[in-house]
């Protein structure tokens with residue numbers, strides 16, 4: 001498939017795709033991205049409206065009881081592990097005297113629970129850095145459209161996409177692919193009937 005076909009279609013469907021996680025402070029976004037693994041942004045926003053109101057500073061979250069964090073974020077799943085990450089990240093930021101999270105991938109990825117995908121989303125949203133974060137939606141869509149192979153790792157998919165998509169569009173395409181995967185090319189029952197990419201889609205061809 002010509003990459004321009006995909007990009008044009010995404011622009012038509014989602015001209016204003018943005019990060020749907022809600023946050024007021026930069027560290028709140030970082031924590032929200034960590035929390036968003038294996039759940040929906042909507043659920044993360046719901047628990048965070050409680051968490052970030054009760055603990056409205058980095059210091060307060062760093063000193064919060066793990067049990068209380070767990071009770072608040074329970075609805076998002078894998079909450080025990082995520083609660084530990086939340087507390088440990090805040091403790092590191094307080095200990096390192098971080099007032100504003102830096103535009104520094106190495107530092108971000110040194111924080112507990114923060115991997116390349118989380119750093120990519122954070123850097124792209126907060127610092128407008130060109131990046132393609134490969135989450136479950138981006139990976140699924142890329143494989144279905146044969147932009148990546150079934151056994152490609154997220155890092156390989158990221159490199160394949162970066163090779164084909166102009167750098168200036170990386171961040172926007174990331175958000176658009178997330179929207180496309182979340183609302184149209186869903187894991188179960190994708191809306192193939194109304195999708196203009198049918199002719200290029202391996203999943204659709206196989207299903208027929």
Ligand code: SF4
Nearest residue numbers: 185190192195201204
């Ligand atoms: S045809 Fe279906 S599976 Fe293929 S990209 Fe479109 S929505 Fe996704």
